[in-house]
Amino acid sequence: MAKPRDELLTIPEVLEELHDVSRSTFYRWRQLKKGPKSIKLPNGKVRIKRSELNRWLAAREDAA
Incomplete structure (x- = not known):
């Protein structure tokens, strides 16, 4: 049986899930290496893997 693929999210999709985070804040987090790991396509x-966003959010919960 084939392993299900990890969904690749666009920046707008990630921002929708993060609710009140602006695009500029998200890009600043990326620049400072404080955001979820991302993939730059050719x-x-x-794109951000769904599993990476979930892992990153869980780590924020632990730190709160």
């Missing part, structure tokens, strides 16, 4: 677009 076409220059950025």
Whole structure:
């Protein structure tokens, strides 16, 4: 049986899940290496794996 693929989210999809986080704040987090790990595709677009976003959010819960 094939292993299900990890969903790749766009920045707008991630921002929708994070609710009140602005695009500029998210990009600042990425620059400071404080955001979820991202993947830069050969076409220059950025994606975040669903599992990485969930892991990153869980780590924020633990730190709260």
